[in-house]
Amino acid sequence: MMTxxxxxxxxxxxxxxxxxLKRGEQxxxxxxxxxxYKPFSLxxxxxxxxxxxxxxxxVHFTPNIIVE
Ligand SMILES: [Zn+2]
Numbered sequence: 001m002m003t004x005x006x007x008x009x010x011x012x013x014x015x016x017x018x019x020x021l022k023r024g025e026q027x028x029x030x031x032x033x034x035x036x037y038k039p040f041s042l043x044x045x046x047x048x049x050x051x052x053x054x055x056x057x058x059v060h061f062t063p064n065i066i067v068e
Contacts, residue, residue, distance in 0.1 A: 018059055021050050031057035 021027055021037055022045045029035040035054025039047035051058040 018050075018061075021059070022047070022061070029054060029057055031055055 016030060018027060018037070021039070024044050026036050029037060029052035031052060032055040035052040037050035037059060038053050040049040040051060041047050044050075048061045049058060050061075
């Protein structure tokens, strides 16, 4: 039984929402398309660096910190 894949994933790197990483989602590496980004430190929601477990490509989030 096949499940239809109607997610609109497109093969483009410039408009990928990686913010799901901070919600603990598994997101495939944009570089090698084999590995997944893993947080440098846990919990993922407080981690700003994620590194591909296959090729070592990494992404960096600018922290959105509100300073009072
Ligand atoms: Zn990779």
